[in-house]
Amino acid sequence: MNAVRNRRQLADNIVQLEVEAPRIARRRKPGQFVIVRVRDGGERIPLTIADADASVGTITLVVQVVGKTTGLLAELDVGEAIADVAGPLGRPTHIENVGTVAAVAGGIGVAPLFPIAQALKEAGNRVLGVLGARSASLVVWEDRLRSVSDRFIVTTDDGSYGRPGRVTEALSDLLMEEKVGQVVAIGPPIMMKAVAELTRPLGIPTLVSLNPIMVDGTGMCGGCRGLVGGQNRFVCVDGPEFDGHQVDFDNMMARLSAYREYEAVSLQAAAAHRFGEEGCRLAEEARRAREQ
Amino acid sequence: MPENSERPEELLRRADELTPKERMAIPRQPMPERPAEERRRDQSEVPLGFDELHAVIEACRCLECKSKPCVQGCPVGVDIPAFIRLIRQGDFEGAIAKIRECNCLPAVTGRVCPQEEQCQLHCTLAKARKDPEQAVSIGRLERFVADWERGRERPTPETKPSPTGKRVAIVGSGPAGLSAAGDLVRMGHEVTVFEAFHKFGGVLVYGIPEFRLPKEIVDDEVGRLVELGVRFEANVVVGQTVTIDELLEEEGFDAVFLGTGAGLPLFLGVPGEELIGVYSANEYLTRANLMRAYEFPKVDTPIVRAGRVAVVGGGNVAMDAARTALRLGAQEVTLVYRRSRTEMPARAEEIHHAEEEGVQFLLLANPVAILGDETGRVRALRCVRMELGEPDASGRRRPVAVPGSEFDLPAELVIVAIGNGPNPLATSTTPDLKTDSRGRIVVDPATGKTSKRGVFAGGDVVLGAATVILAMGEGRKAARAIDRFLATGEW
Ligand SMILES: Cc1cc2nc3c(=O)[nH]c(=O)nc-3n(C[C@H](O)[C@H](O)[C@H](O)COP(=O)(O)OP(=O)(O)OC[C@H]3O[C@@H](n4cnc5c(N)ncnc54)[C@H](O)[C@@H]3O)c2cc1C
Ligand code: FES
Numbered sequence: 001m002n003a004v005r006n007r008r009q010l011a012d013n014i015v016q017l018e019v020e021a022p023r024i025a026r027r028r029k030p031g032q033f034v035i036v037r038v039r040d041g042g043e044r045i046p047l048t049i050a051d052a053d054a055s056v057g058t059i060t061l062v063v064q065v066v067g068k069t070t071g072l073l074a075e076l077d078v079g080e081a082i083a084d085v086a087g088p089l090g091r092p093t094h095i096e097n098v099g100t101v102a103a104v105a106g107g108i109g110v111a112p113l114f115p116i117a118q119a120l121k122e123a124g125n126r127v128l129g130v131l132g133a134r135s136a137s138l139v140v141w142e143d144r145l146r147s148v149s150d151r152f153i154v155t156t157d158d159g160s161y162g163r164p165g166r167v168t169e170a171l172s173d174l175l176m177e178e179k180v181g182q183v184v185a186i187g188p189p190i191m192m193k194a195v196a197e198l199t200r201p202l203g204i205p206t207l208v209s210l211n212p213i214m215v216d217g218t219g220m221c222g223g224c225r226g227l228v229g230g231q232n233r234f235v236c237v238d239g240p241e242f243d244g245h246q247v248d249f250d251n252m253m254a255r256l257s258a259y260r261e262y263e264a265v266s267l268q269a270a271a272a273h274r275f276g277e278e279g280c281r282l283a284e285e286a287r288r289a290r291e292q
Numbered sequence: 293m294p295e296n297s298e299r300p301e302e303l304l305r306r307a308d309e310l311t312p313k314e315r316m317a318i319p320r321q322p323m324p325e326r327p328a329e330e331r332r333r334d335q336s337e338v339p340l341g342f343d344e345l346h347a348v349i350e351a352c353r354c355l356e357c358k359s360k361p362c363v364q365g366c367p368v369g370v371d372i373p374a375f376i377r378l379i380r381q382g383d384f385e386g387a388i389a390k391i392r393e394c395n396c397l398p399a400v401t402g403r404v405c406p407q408e409e410q411c412q413l414h415c416t417l418a419k420a421r422k423d424p425e426q427a428v429s430i431g432r433l434e435r436f437v438a439d440w441e442r443g444r445e446r447p448t449p450e451t452k453p454s455p456t457g458k459r460v461a462i463v464g465s466g467p468a469g470l471s472a473a474g475d476l477v478r479m480g481h482e483v484t485v486f487e488a489f490h491k492f493g494g495v496l497v498y499g500i501p502e503f504r505l506p507k508e509i510v511d512d513e514v515g516r517l518v519e520l521g522v523r524f525e526a527n528v529v530v531g532q533t534v535t536i537d538e539l540l541e542e543e544g545f546d547a548v549f550l551g552t553g554a555g556l557p558l559f560l561g562v563p564g565e566e567l568i569g570v571y572s573a574n575e576y577l578t579r580a581n582l583m584r585a586y587e588f589p590k591v592d593t594p595i596v597r598a599g600r601v602a603v604v605g606g607g608n609v610a611m612d613a614a615r616t617a618l619r620l621g622a623q624e625v626t627l628v629y630r631r632s633r634t635e636m637p638a639r640a641e642e643i644h645h646a647e648e649e650g651v652q653f654l655l656l657a658n659p660v661a662i663l664g665d666e667t668g669r670v671r672a673l674r675c676v677r678m679e680l681g682e683p684d685a686s687g688r689r690r691p692v693a694v695p696g697s698e699f700d701l702p703a704e705l706v707i708v709a710i711g712n713g714p715n716p717l718a719t720s721t722t723p724d725l726k727t728d729s730r731g732r733i734v735v736d737p738a739t740g741k742t743s744k745r746g747v748f749a750g751g752d753v754v755l756g757a758a759t760v761i762l763a764m765g766e767g768r769k770a771a772r773a774i775d776r777f778l779a780t781g782e783w
Pocket of ligand 2: 213214215216217218219220221222223224225234235236237
């Protein structure tokens with residue numbers, strides 16, 4: 001059992017949890033993740049280690065509610081516990097001094113990106129930080145990314161905060177102004193794809209971090225595989241970071257939707273359980289509304 | 293030979309006086325099984341096991357021959373005629389104790405060992421009756437006494453040995469790790485088992501389905517070890533959470549045993565394997581068994597349910613996947629195997645059960661591509677017909693493709709069960725640990741010693757995907773060598 005030591009609501013549906021995991025806190029490196037199972041009967045899902053404090057033995061997880069399991073995590077209070085946390089998993093990011101690096105985050109992609117940007121900064125790079133979100137209320141960890149950036153731009157799609165527009169537009173401007181040796185982009189697949197398409201013609205090496213559906217996280221099932229350079233690679237052990245120009249994002253997005261219909265069933269069952277008949281009716285109505 | 297038609301009660305009364313001729317005439321006792329129609333949609337166990345009467349009568353069939361060829365056929369050398377005699381005498385407690393001298397997981401091996409290729413293959417009775425099917429049902433008798441034992445109050449705890457003060461880390465909680473842990477703790481060493489998953493048992497809990505091996509049996513075996521003082525730590529991925537060197541140098545372990553198994557799924561390498569609805573058998577079975585996806589949405593892990601399922605492979609893993617698919621509601625399950633039935637490596641009973649339950653066998657066929665629809669989901673498996681050519685290195689005739697014989701097998705789910713290699717996570721972070729070209733850890737076969745001082749290995753990580761009983765035997769062999777190493781410090 002891994003107790004929650006601290007909990008902060010970062011946005012409407014985004015929470016930050018500090019969780020006891022002494023062995024993991026001691027060893028983790030930027031780029032690595034954990035597999036968590038919230039409770040008995042729960043799913044195993046991967047979450048990036050956004051930060052860690054080895055002295056008190058905790059790791060920091062940033063969770064956006066997108067389904068059943070993330071919903072359960074977001075409901076945990078301080079003192080409650082996550083049944084299982086295994087890690088650190090995946091290969092750490094290869095950190096080197098390439099001169100100038102653009103660190104581009106989409107939404108809560110800032111959580112995995114921050115430790116990488118921090119390490120790149122410590123390695124002597126000039127760091128250009130770009131943080132994009134759909135709107136002002138979804139901008140999280142701005143201070144953290146800003147604190148390790150030499151230049152920093154925040155964007156929102158709806159223009160409610162910072163520069164209006166998408167991260168790719170801000171990044172495009174930066175690439176015109178500065179000689180960038182490497183781009184690191186972490187966020188929704190569609191955003192990573194757009195960044196990779198932007199840098200491909202410019203020949204700028206671009207690292208992306210993939211977040212497929214996983215089970216074990218140790219290379220045992222192959223469920224996390226994705227097409228990279230035309231080859232099936234296991235993201236949990238060969239990644240999670242890959243050359244963005246080699247990744248087949250369309251296939252990855254399709255695979256992420258594999259259980260969409262099941263997820264709806266699962267939420268419906270959970271609602272029925274919690275609210276009885278009434279919840280069931282509401283969930284059913286919601287489903288019908290979606291289908292129309 | 294005329295079969296003995298004596299009433300069972302009558303036979304029982306004279307059990308000790310039967311002549312060899314009379315023993316030989318007793319027909320093989322049937323073990324009740326749930327009918328295929330009833331069982332093919334649920335997770336409960338298929339065979340129901342002998343009752344006392346049938347067990348004792350079956351035990352009467354053993355000729356107690358002097359040469360005991362069955363014992364040679366047992367990878368761990370259980371004194372089979374001795375335990376069978378004890379069953380015949382009604383001393384079930386003595387019988388299970390006899391088995392446990394050599395085999396610490398009898399309820400498991402009684403269910404999953406390929407007995408027809410091991411002990412029962414050599415049975416004198418079968419030879420005398422010129423019919424391999426007439427061998428004494430050694431596996432079923434083993435299962436009977438193991439279940440009998442589980443159904444009772446656990447006897448007074450074994451007396452604790454005096455502590456040696458030495459500490460051993462066991463990596464992996466499959467049959468190899470569990471058996472090594474059991475022996476070492478009985479020798480007085482302090483034992484900790486590290487497991488990557490949240491549950492203990494290795495393939496016994498994530499791979500082999502509930503309907504073949506109820507998980508409570510594995511939990512019971514783990515519980516016994518806890519009572520003996522073994523510590524279990526879940527969610528520790530050795531190589532990632534902690535390295536082997538750290539276990540030895542920083543965490544104060546005097547020796548390490550690696551029983552990390554063969555958990556690296558092989559894929560076909562054909563186009564379309566990235567499609568939605570293509571699983572490795574490992575993933576499919578892990579979702580179903582370890583994560584209990586068959587109870588979804590009561591539990592949170594989903595699994596793709598489909599009407600038409602194609603399973604590629606011919607071993608136990610393929611049979612388990614095919615039978616699981618039936619239980620998850622599939623209408624048609626087709627097993628695609630590139631050789632013929634006689635080469636299928638699965639246990640005879642599994643092949644038989646799969647067929648009874650309605651799994652179709654498509655033999656001498658090999659997948660060349662997986663076809664998808666516009667949403668990226670599987671719609672068919674493209675196969676080519678095969679012919680058997682010259683024997684290959686394994687002695688089996690090599691299958692060769694028949695040109696121009698491609699055809700499409702419609703399926704919404706494809707499960708690839710063509711084998712596993714050792715998982716490299718623990719070894720890749722330990723450079724001084726020697727592995728062979730296929731990733732297996734190289735050991736001294738007599739002791740399980742690896743190339744690294746203080747580190748031993750056994751089970752599938754050494755043998756490649758093998759069997760439960762071999763893994764268990766390896767764990768016990770290594771335990772003896774570890775004990776010697778801890779006592780003498782000699783490598
Ligand atoms: C579906 C299926 C059906 C089978 N059916 C049969 C059968 O009917 N009869 C039979 O005899 N055999 C059968 N087998 C084979 C048999 O299960 C194996 O040979 C046996 O389990 C091997 O035991 P093991 O202890 O070596 O490894 P495993 O049982 O594989 O256990 C290894 C354990 O180590 C853990 N591990 C791996 N890496 C690490 C790490 N780095 N750190 C910590 N833990 C780690 C794994 O999670 C796992 O729990 C079957 C196998 C499968 C997959
Ligand atoms: S999650 Fe199972 S292999 Fe990567």
